[in-house]
Structures are given as structure tokens and as C-alpha cells.
Amino acid sequence: MPARTRAGAGRRRTGGARGFLAAVVTALMIAVGSAAPTGGAPAAAEPGTGTASTPTIRESALRLPVGPEPDGPVTLDVSVFVAAGDGRRPAILLAHGFGGSKADLAQRAQELAQRGYVVATYTARGFGVSGGRIHLNDPRYEIADASALVSHLATHPQVHLDAAGDPRVGVAGASYGGALALMTAALDPRVDAVVPAITWNDLSASLAPSGVLKRQWTSVFFSGALAGGAGPIPTAPAAPAAPVAATTSRLTPPTCGRFAPEICALFLRASAEPSRANLNALAAALRGHSPAAVLPKSTASAATPSRMPPTLLIQGMADSLFGIEQAQSNAADLLAAGATVAMRWFDGGHDGGSIPSDEDMWTWFDRYLTDAGRGRTGMPIAAFSAPVPSLRRGAPPRTLSHDSPPRGIGKIDAATGPDQSTAPLAPTPGAPPAQRLISPPGGAPAAMVTLPGLPGGPDTAALSSTAGIAYRLATLPGQAATFDTTPIQQTVTVVGAPKLRLSVMSTASDATLFLSWWRVTPTGNTLPRRLVTAVKVATTPGRSRTVEVALPAATYVLEQGSTWRVVVSATETGYAVPTDARLYTVSLARATLALPTPAWAQAGAVAADEPDSEVRGVGLALALALAVALAGSLAIRWRSRRVDRHDAREDLADIPLVVDGLVKTYRDGHRAVDDVSWRAERGQIVGLLGPNGAGKTTTMRMIVGLIRPAAGRVYVHGVPVHAGSPVLARVGTLIEGPGFLPHLTGRANLAAYWQLTGRPQDEARLEEALDVAALGDAIDRPVRSYSHGMKQRLGIAQAMLGMPEVLLLDEPTNGLDPPQIAAMRPILRRYADSGRTVVISSHLLAEVEATCTHVVVMARGKVVLEGAVETLTDSAATTIIDLAAGSSPRRAARIAMALRTMPDTRVEVDGVKLAVHSQASRADVVAAVVSAGGAVVGVAGHRKLEEVFLGVIAQGDAAPGGTEPGPEQPDDPGHPPRADGDPDGDPDGDPDGDPDGGPDDGPMPPGGRAGASAATRLDALRQVRAR
Incomplete structure (x- = not known):
């Protein structure tokens, strides 16, 4: 028996995901050997305990003869790993996944050998350099091979024996190897513990659930065997190589690779023609190669204990091949037989995702294989555990655990009870009660929810940015019916498969349907678990049939206020669908969705509005820092209030807002705001206008104390404003967009702010603010589900909390649609009419003209124009003529042609309204209209605010020395506080912000800015009006 020694083989592996994903490419996932270990690695002196040293691991390779094929003998490629040391120890047999080999298990074997086990790995029959063909875990072949390996371990000098020929042994494997492990434990009583992972209970139900073939998975599965080649199949070294090769090629078609001929023929027929007869034949064969066929069915008793060893089932929730329902069926069979069973769900599987830790497997084997473990009572781990998605983005999932046997976990057996709740279900708004679905001829195009290997974990990052595309691919026009829950009343945790009752009618003798479960959000519907349930319903053409169907089993968190959608599709890319054209009619037979919500799973649920332990921990960590800062803050506030009282202006006490000579100069010399002065009186809505870089936002930020001016002051009712001024309690603001906590609802955000x-x-006057937001039921949904416009409306409502005397809104209509903008106008007018003041910074000139009573126009950091909108838009050069209602547009056009003959005259026609821009007097214009045959019923002089604005800006750009406005620079990391202690970054270094370094220049003169500036503005206004 050849042997080789590997020194330092105890070094741990950290790249387990690579093996996991490689198995997806080749077909079914490789064995447990792909999971990334996390626990320590004790040495081999005593199984399950070990020491801190790293022993040398000895690997012995051999060829083990096993049962022959019809065409000749077979040997398996086997390795046995043992750590240095004396004494007997338990053994573990590791089985790999479909398409793999013993090489996939080497690292795992070394780690278990370090823990004090004798570990055997092997390449299964039909793979790698082992002989034989692939029979898909036939008890006569692959399961018999595993029993032969158990017998071989009984002959190993270092394996502990419970009796002659009976080694103390555990078996572990994943996917193909997981079924082998479970079936070996059922058929060989010498197995003492078993850990099967992501495997099946009934292979026929996995590959053809409800009789619907998983065409894509079947193809991947089949091609995995072809990847090994269709050439000569290795057999025992003693057998003549050439004759065996010749016999093999005669018995097995090249397209079958290393599949056994009878299995290959069934697969090929079912894939080419998925008729009921072909699928039934394949299903019968696959069912016999499944744990369901060999697990004991009788209930054990004290007199007849279970012959199944303690079993730890591990199953993934990102698995479109072997879903959670397969582990549930295995658990039910094992528990019925009286076995000790624990079950673990994890966010991974054949479609990728996370990889489960080895800790539970190690703990399981240590408990049931070692002498020390057998001396203890009870299970070493919780009977059931599963991760639950977190409601907070980026937060790790919490873990559910339950100590009772996992009997019926995730299943709904009764109509009511503590482990079940219901959610009202109805057709999606706009959809009829009975929805029609087309199954197109040829089955194409087909919807796509999942594909083999497509990431399937919760909130998959790779797909979150294309949620809208994913939903459109899953709901092709004419092929889908949709049903929505009402908003969830209370956050609940779902563990298992929700169920609903449908009424189905088909034009054929059956209906093939696919169900998926989506969360409805304004930004695009998302699929928490990228899974579907396939259902085939036998029907009588033209007659409906009621059927209860289950959605994909997993853990879900239904957040308060969220809406969930059941999508029923007639096609799905990964499945074989009918090729003849069909029409299905689907409706709800029961207007509720049954949810498995066990009471024990709800105890740890954390609503998005509630702070979790992490948030509370951060709060406690900050408490000390806040306490230290409090003393300094109180001292600063006391000093600030003294300054406020000293600098208050009694003459401005009745004026809500006064901006007096504000200057802001940055370190690079750029003067973003240059001697800006204006005021806003009670009852006014003041629009702050200007091109980009004019200094509007910088001015707004100085008004509320977010940044300090280099010179000038801001007064609210005569009290100077600075950061933290008590007078700011009388000011509500929305500047540069709202900032909300995404996991809180809109209502909770407002409450937290207040x-x-x-x-x-x-x-707070919260209800009045909510009326402004006009969000309806959405106010109780998390803000992360809001559209941009919804967040903007909530931001305006937040600014109005407490109904402040001064309301500052920076681009308040950003993100609002035209009806919402129109609805905002009367709200702001009523607000101002109540004696309050509103200041709006906006680029929408037409909206400012329609909403505001006064405007302040800024350019290049200066105020270039201000005044009442009505006054500024009044123009002697513009005459608005309203013709009589009976006038025709054709007559208005003829009158316009006549007016254009006047010198320097331009006419705009809008139905029966004429806008005449002319140097002629208004009386002459009216006389000309009457002379041309017009019946005048109204005359006004008005020009658009846009014309005034553009005229002033253009005039300023054309002025001598005029320059392009520089970029508006906020007080941010681009202009940090100076190291010399000057917090403003002003060039003078003077903390009072005055650029000359001297005392303040004193109060603003009555009437506003200095005389020269006022004269300049007045002259500019006169020139604009004269145009």
C-alpha cells in the first residue's frame, strides 16, 4: 500500500468559496469539503479535544475493489488520513459532490484528522480515476461502495471498533455525497452519526417537482457526467485495459459519458420529450435512488430503538435544485422513525451565497463519535437554526434557534394556531379578479426568475441595482397574474413556505404554473429569495379547479407597512413547459395568504423603527463623549446668549428675517457671497433666484448658522443668528435635500426629528405636517422604499413641524411632479397668509412667479435685483390683450399680422389672447387692435419673470469688468477650518469674520444696503422696465 507524508498539513484553508462555486459550474455542489472552516484545529491525541500543536498528517492512497459492473470489475481511488500518534480513534467517511473527486475533500480530511479522527476520502464510482459507471446513488452500487469503505475502515489498525467488523464511524457529504451519506446510514447499521448537506429526499421530486421537469438543472446535471469524457472507464489494475475499453464503448453511447446506460436512456428521453410517460419512468428510477426509498418508515419505541443514527441536516435557502422542502421531508421521515435530528438552514446552496461553518459538524461528530461525547446527554446544538434577513441594510442576519425537534418546521398543517398567521390577499390594483395567462406555442418567450448558478441569496447585491429589469423578466406581458397583500400590520418572521389557494382553469387537460414571491417597493419590486415553485394542475378544459399551492420555503421578514406580491407565471426559463399554445385563467379561491409564523420565531424580531442592540451599543459608547462635550456646550451657549442679548436689534424685532451685508470669502480668495442684504417681511413668500454659482445656497446656509460669514449678520426678529442660536427654533429649514434614517418609517423620522x-x-402639530406630506399609508413604510419625490415632500413636512415663523426651502419642488407642485402652491400661500414668512431658493422661474410675492435675484455673489413680483413683472413695453370669447383664433392671427406692421413690435398669439411687445404706448396698441377688427375685453401690462431675470443677468454679464460667476463653494471638506484657529478660512484670520481685522462696521443703514448699491439696483430695474 503506497503511502506519502504531508508535513504541516494542518494549515487552515480560507478560500472555501472557490470549491463551492467550481461545483456549480461542473454540476451539483461538491461535498462538505468545500465549506470554509472556522473553528480551531486541535491535535489528534483525543478525538474532539486535541492540543495546541499541529501534528503531521499521513495520507495513504489505495485502490479498493468494490462490486463489479456488468462488463467487469471496479476499484475505487481511496485515501486515508491519520494524524501521528498511538491509539484507536473514531473514523469519518467523506463523500464528494457530483462531478467531483477525492481531491475536493483533502483539506477537510486533514482538518478532521487533526481533531483526532481517521478520515477516509474516495472518488465515487463513475468519476475521476475510479472505475465503474454513474448509477446516481443506486443502493446496489454507490451505497454498497460506501458500505465497503466502512468495512475497510474496520480493518484499519487505528480505527476504534464497537464490535468485530463494526467501526465507530460517521459519514458526511453534500449534494450527491449528502444523499449517499444519508442512504448509507439508513442501510448500514454500523454508521454512528451522519451529516448530509444540501441534498435531496426524493430525487424525482427535486428534478421534476409536481411533474414539471427542471430542464436546465437536468442538462447541467447530465453534462457534468459528460465532462469526465466518454472514453475508456478505468477499472481494477489487474483487469486487461483494452478489452474493458472496447466493451464499454459497445455498451454505452458516446453521448452518455459515464452514465449507466439505463439511467442515460431515461434522462435523454425525458429531456427530449417531457411526456407524462417519460417523466414517470424517470421519476420511478430516481425515487429508488433517494433517501425517501430507504429511510425507515416505522416509529421506533423503547423496545425497538431507531436504527437511524443521530442526523444533522444542513440545507440552503439559495438553492433552486434541492430546496428547503427536501430537508423538511428528510426530517419528517427521520423523526417518524424515532431518530435524533437537528436541522440547519443557511443563506447559500447550489446557487451560491454564503458557506456554512464547520463548527456544527465538528460538534455533532464529537458528541456522537467520541467517548467523551457519548458520556453526555442531549443534543450538542439547537434542534433547529436559520438566519433571518436583517431589516437594516448592511447589517448581518440574526439567527433563529429552537430546541424542540424540527417536526413540521415551516409547514402549515392546521387552519389556525399559534404557529400560523394570515395576510389579506387580493389582485394587484388594476388587475381583474380572474386573470388570463398565455402559455405561448413552443414555450417561448419564457419568464426568468432563476437559472442554475444564478445568485439566489437575500437582497443579492449583483441584482439589487437591476430590480426593475428582473421583475420585468419575471412578468412577461400576458403570461403573469399578480396578487398583492395589504400593507403588513405588524413585523413578522416567516419560517417556511407560505400557502395560498388558487382557482385554475385551462384550455388543456392540465396547467403548468410557476409561483414567486416579491416585495413591492416604489423603486422596483425585489425578490428576497430567487426561487420559484413549479405546480402542475390536472384540469378539465373549461372548468376551474381549486388547488392549494406553496411559495418557496425559506425565512422572510415581513416588515410593518410593507406590501408583498405573489406572481403566477405560465412559463419559466429553467423548466420544461408545454409546447402547445394554452390559455389559463387564475383567480384567488381564498383571499388570504397563510404564513408559517411560529411564536418562538417572533421573539427576536426587531422592527425597522426600533433600535437594535448594535444601535443601543453605539449609543452607550457615545454617552461618555457626549457627557464630556456637554459641559463645553453649556459654556458656549451661555456665552452665545450673552452675545445675542448684547447684539440684538430692537428696531428689527418685528421683521422675521433680515440679511445684512453678508460676505463669505474662502481661503483660495473666491468670494462666494459679496455684501448681500435683503429682508423678508411677515406674510411674504420670497423667492431667492440666481444662476448656478450665484451664492444662493451659501447664503441660505449662513442664514441658519451652518457656516459663519466673513462679515455681516443675519437677524431673526432682531436676534443675531449663529450656530446653535436659540432663535433658530423659530426657523424651519429644508436645505440641500432632506436627510432621513432609511430604516425608519416616515412618521418615525418626523417623530425622531421633533x-x-x-x-x-x-x-409639533404633526398632523398638519402630515397633511402637507400627503403620503397616505406610505407614511408608515420605511423611508428607504420612498421615491425621491416622496422624500422631498416628507422633508417639507419636517421643515414645517411646529409651524415655525420663518420657513426656508432650498429647491423644494425638486423631484415633485407637476400635480404635486401645483398642490404645494396653496399650502405655501396659506402658510404665509397666517402671518409667517417663507423663503424659497429655486431655479424654476415660472414656479417662483406663480408662488412668490417677492424675489431677490443674485448673480456672482451679489444682489442685482429685488422687489415685489407684481412690480417687477409690470412693463409699459408689454400689453396683454384679451379678445372677446366669440373671437376665432384665425381672427386673432389676422390682428397679430396687422400689429406687426408697427415699428419694433413683436406679437405672441395664444388662442384669443395677444401679448404685444412694442415701443408704442399701450393706448396706441389697443387702438391698433380695435382698428384691425378686434373686440377687446381685457387689457393688462405684464411680462414674465423669466424675461426680467434673464435681462438682469445678461446686463450684468455685459457690464464692464463683468466675469463669469465662479462655482458656489459650500463650507465643507473642500474648505476646511484653518490650523491657525480661524474657523472661517477668511484671509484676515480675524475670528469676528471682518476682513479688515477691525471691529464690526455697525448696523445696516435704514432702508437696506448702502446708497450707491441701492441706486445701482434701481437704475438696473428702470432699464429692464424700459425694454
Whole structure:
């Protein structure tokens, strides 16, 4: 028996995901050997305990003869791993996945050998350099091979024996190897513990659920065997190589690779023609190669204990091949036979995702294989555990655990009870109660929810950015019916498969349907688990049939206020669908969705509005820092209030907002705001206008104390404003967009904001603010589900909390649609009519003209124009003529042609309204209209605010020395505080912000800015009006 020694073989592996994904490419996942270990690696002196040293692992390779094929003998490629040391120890047999080999298990074997086990790995029959063909875990072949390996371990001098020929042994494997492990444990009583992972209970139900063939998975499965080649199949070294090769090629077609001929023929027929007869023949064969066929069915008793060893089932929730329902069936069979069973779900599987830790497997084997473990009572781990998606983006999932046997976990057996709840279900708004689905001829085009190997974990990052595309691919026009829940009333955790009852009618003798479960969001519907349920319903053409169907089993969190959608599709890319054209009619037979919500799973549920332990921990960590800062803050506030009282302006006490000579100069010399002065009176809506870089936002930020001016002051009712001024409690703001906590609902965000103000709750006037937001039921949904416009409306409502005397809104209509903008106008007018003041910074000139009473126009950091909108838009050069209602547009056009003969005259026609721009007097214009046959019923002089604005800006650009406005620079990391202690970055270094380094220049003169500036503005206004 050849042997080789590997020194330092105990070094741990960290790249387990590579083996996991490689198995997806070749077909079914490789064995447990692909999972990334996380626990320590004790040495081999005593199984399950070990020492801190790293022993030398000895690997012995051999060829083990096993049962022959019809055409000759077979040997398997086997390796046995043992750590240095004396004494007997338990053994573990590791089985690989479909398309793999013993090489996939080497690292795992070394780690288990370090823990004190004798570990055997092998390449299964039909793979690698082992002989034989692939029979898909036939008890006569692959399962018999595993029993032969158990017998071989009984002969190993270092394996512990419970009796002659009976080694103390555990078996572990994943996917193909997992079924082999479970079936070996059922058929060989010498197995003492078993850990099967992501495997099947009934292979026929896995590959053809409800009689619908998983065409894509079947093709991947079949091609995995072809990847090994169709050439000569290796057999025992003693057998003549050439005759065996010749016999093989005569018995097996090249297209079958190393599949046994009878299995290959069934696959080929079912894939080419998925008729009921072909599928039934394949299903019968596959069912006999499944744990369901060999697990004991009788209930054990004290007199007749279970012959199944303790079993740890591990199953993934990102698995479109072997879903959670397969592990549930295995658990049910094992528990019925009286076995000790634990079950683990994880966010991974054949479609990728996370990889489960080895800790539970190690703990399981240590408990049931070692002498020390057998001396203990009870299971070493919880009977059931599963991760639950977190409601907070980026947060790790929480883990559910339950100590009772996993009997019926995730299944709904009763109509009511503590482990079940219901959610009202109805057709999606706009959809009829009975929805028609087309199954197109040839089955194409087909919807696509999942494909073999497509990432399937919760909130998959690779697909989150294309949620809208994914939903459109899953709901092709005419092929899908949709049903929505009402908003969830209370956050609940679902463990298992929700169920609903459908009424189905088909034009054929059956209907093939596919169900998926989506979360409805304004930004695009998302699929928490990229899985579908396939259902085939036998029907009588033209007659409906009621059927209960289950959605994909997994863990879900249904957040309060969220809406969920059941999509029923007639096609799915990964499945074989009918090729004849069919029409299905689907409706709800019961208007509720049954949810498996066990009471024990709800205890740890954390609603998105509630702070979790991590948030509370951060709060406690900050408490000390806040306490230290509090003393300094109180001292600064006391000093600030003294300054406020000293610098208050009694003459401005009745004026809500006064901006007096503001200057902001940055370190690079750019003057973003240059001597800006204006005021906003009670009852006014003031629009702050200007091109990009004019200094509007910088001015707004100085008004509320976010940045300090280099010179000038801002007064609210005569009290100077600075950061933290108490007078800011009388100001509501929305500047540069709202900032909300995404996991909180809209209502909770408003409540949290108001709580931070420290003011009584009854002063918030929350209901009035909610009326402004006009979000309806969405106010109780998390903000992360809001559209941009919804967030903007919530931001305006937040600014209005407490109904402040001064309301500052920076681009408030950003993201609002035209009806929402129109609805905002009367709200702001009523707000101002109540004696309050509103200031709006906006680029939408038409909206400012329609909403505001006054405007302030800025350019290059200066105020270039201000005044009442009505005054600024009044123009002697513009005459608006309203013709009589009976006038025709054709007559209005003829009148316009006549007016254009006047010198320097331009006419715009809007139905029966004429806008005449002319140097002629208004009386002459009216006389000319009457002379041309017009019946005048109204005359006004008005020009658009846009013309005034563009005229002033153009005039400023054309002025001598005019320059292009520089970029508006906020007080941010681009202009950080100076190291010399000057917090403003002003060139003078003077903390009072005055550029000359001297005292403040004193109060603003009555009437506003200095005389020269006022004269300049007045002259500019006169020139604009004269145009």
C-alpha cells in the first residue's frame, strides 16, 4: 500500500468559496469539503479535544475493489488520513459532490484528522480515476461502495471498533455525497452519526417537482457526467485495459459519458420529450435512488430503538435544485422513525451565497463519535437554526434557534394556531379578479426568475441595482397574474413556505404554473429569495379547479407597512413547459395568504423603527463623549446668549428675517457671497433666484448658522443668528435635500426629528405636517422604499413641524411632479397668509412667479435685483390683450399680422389672447387692435419673470469688468477650518469674520444696503422696465 507524508498539513484553508462555486459550474455542489472552516484545529491525541500543536498528517492512497459492473470489475481511488500518534480513534467517511473527486475533500480530511479522527476520502464510482459507471446513488452500487469503505475502515489498525467488523464511524457529504451519506446510514447499521448537506429526499421530486421537469438543472446535471469524457472507464489494475475499453464503448453511447446506460436512456428521453410517460419512468428510477426509498418508515419505541443514527441536516435557502422542502421531508421521515435530528438552514446552496461553518459538524461528530461525547446527554446544538434577513441594510442576519425537534418546521398543517398567521390577499390594483395567462406555442418567450448558478441569496447585491429589469423578466406581458397583500400590520418572521389557494382553469387537460414571491417597493419590486415553485394542475378544459399551492420555503421578514406580491407565471426559463399554445385563467379561491409564523420565531424580531442592540451599543459608547462635550456646550451657549442679548436689534424685532451685508470669502480668495442684504417681511413668500454659482445656497446656509460669514449678520426678529442660536427654533429649514434614517418609517423620522428639538410633543402639530406630506399609508413604510419625490415632500413636512415663523426651502419642488407642485402652491400661500414668512431658493422661474410675492435675484455673489413680483413683472413695453370669447383664433392671427406692421413690435398669439411687445404706448396698441377688427375685453401690462431675470443677468454679464460667476463653494471638506484657529478660512484670520481685522462696521443703514448699491439696483430695474 503506497503511502506519502504531508508535513504541516494542518494549515487552515480560507478560500472555501472557490470549491463551492467550481461545483456549480461542473454540476451539483461538491461535498462538505468545500465549506470554509472556522473553528480551531486541535491535535489528534483525543478525538474532539486535541492540543495546541499541529501534528503531521499521513495520507495513504489505495485502490479498493468494490462490486463489479456488468462488463467487469471496479476499484475505487481511496485515501486515508491519520494524524501521528498511538491509539484507536473514531473514523469519518467523506463523500464528494457530483462531478467531483477525492481531491475536493483533502483539506477537510486533514482538518478532521487533526481533531483526532481517521478520515477516509474516495472518488465515487463513475468519476475521476475510479472505475465503474454513474448509477446516481443506486443502493446496489454507490451505497454498497460506501458500505465497503466502512468495512475497510474496520480493518484499519487505528480505527476504534464497537464490535468485530463494526467501526465507530460517521459519514458526511453534500449534494450527491449528502444523499449517499444519508442512504448509507439508513442501510448500514454500523454508521454512528451522519451529516448530509444540501441534498435531496426524493430525487424525482427535486428534478421534476409536481411533474414539471427542471430542464436546465437536468442538462447541467447530465453534462457534468459528460465532462469526465466518454472514453475508456478505468477499472481494477489487474483487469486487461483494452478489452474493458472496447466493451464499454459497445455498451454505452458516446453521448452518455459515464452514465449507466439505463439511467442515460431515461434522462435523454425525458429531456427530449417531457411526456407524462417519460417523466414517470424517470421519476420511478430516481425515487429508488433517494433517501425517501430507504429511510425507515416505522416509529421506533423503547423496545425497538431507531436504527437511524443521530442526523444533522444542513440545507440552503439559495438553492433552486434541492430546496428547503427536501430537508423538511428528510426530517419528517427521520423523526417518524424515532431518530435524533437537528436541522440547519443557511443563506447559500447550489446557487451560491454564503458557506456554512464547520463548527456544527465538528460538534455533532464529537458528541456522537467520541467517548467523551457519548458520556453526555442531549443534543450538542439547537434542534433547529436559520438566519433571518436583517431589516437594516448592511447589517448581518440574526439567527433563529429552537430546541424542540424540527417536526413540521415551516409547514402549515392546521387552519389556525399559534404557529400560523394570515395576510389579506387580493389582485394587484388594476388587475381583474380572474386573470388570463398565455402559455405561448413552443414555450417561448419564457419568464426568468432563476437559472442554475444564478445568485439566489437575500437582497443579492449583483441584482439589487437591476430590480426593475428582473421583475420585468419575471412578468412577461400576458403570461403573469399578480396578487398583492395589504400593507403588513405588524413585523413578522416567516419560517417556511407560505400557502395560498388558487382557482385554475385551462384550455388543456392540465396547467403548468410557476409561483414567486416579491416585495413591492416604489423603486422596483425585489425578490428576497430567487426561487420559484413549479405546480402542475390536472384540469378539465373549461372548468376551474381549486388547488392549494406553496411559495418557496425559506425565512422572510415581513416588515410593518410593507406590501408583498405573489406572481403566477405560465412559463419559466429553467423548466420544461408545454409546447402547445394554452390559455389559463387564475383567480384567488381564498383571499388570504397563510404564513408559517411560529411564536418562538417572533421573539427576536426587531422592527425597522426600533433600535437594535448594535444601535443601543453605539449609543452607550457615545454617552461618555457626549457627557464630556456637554459641559463645553453649556459654556458656549451661555456665552452665545450673552452675545445675542448684547447684539440684538430692537428696531428689527418685528421683521422675521433680515440679511445684512453678508460676505463669505474662502481661503483660495473666491468670494462666494459679496455684501448681500435683503429682508423678508411677515406674510411674504420670497423667492431667492440666481444662476448656478450665484451664492444662493451659501447664503441660505449662513442664514441658519451652518457656516459663519466673513462679515455681516443675519437677524431673526432682531436676534443675531449663529450656530446653535436659540432663535433658530423659530426657523424651519429644508436645505440641500432632506436627510432621513432609511430604516425608519416616515412618521418615525418626523417623530425622531421633533424629539431632538427637546420641545413638547403637542407643539409639533404633526398632523398638519402630515397633511402637507400627503403620503397616505406610505407614511408608515420605511423611508428607504420612498421615491425621491416622496422624500422631498416628507422633508417639507419636517421643515414645517411646529409651524415655525420663518420657513426656508432650498429647491423644494425638486423631484415633485407637476400635480404635486401645483398642490404645494396653496399650502405655501396659506402658510404665509397666517402671518409667517417663507423663503424659497429655486431655479424654476415660472414656479417662483406663480408662488412668490417677492424675489431677490443674485448673480456672482451679489444682489442685482429685488422687489415685489407684481412690480417687477409690470412693463409699459408689454400689453396683454384679451379678445372677446366669440373671437376665432384665425381672427386673432389676422390682428397679430396687422400689429406687426408697427415699428419694433413683436406679437405672441395664444388662442384669443395677444401679448404685444412694442415701443408704442399701450393706448396706441389697443387702438391698433380695435382698428384691425378686434373686440377687446381685457387689457393688462405684464411680462414674465423669466424675461426680467434673464435681462438682469445678461446686463450684468455685459457690464464692464463683468466675469463669469465662479462655482458656489459650500463650507465643507473642500474648505476646511484653518490650523491657525480661524474657523472661517477668511484671509484676515480675524475670528469676528471682518476682513479688515477691525471691529464690526455697525448696523445696516435704514432702508437696506448702502446708497450707491441701492441706486445701482434701481437704475438696473428702470432699464429692464424700459425694454
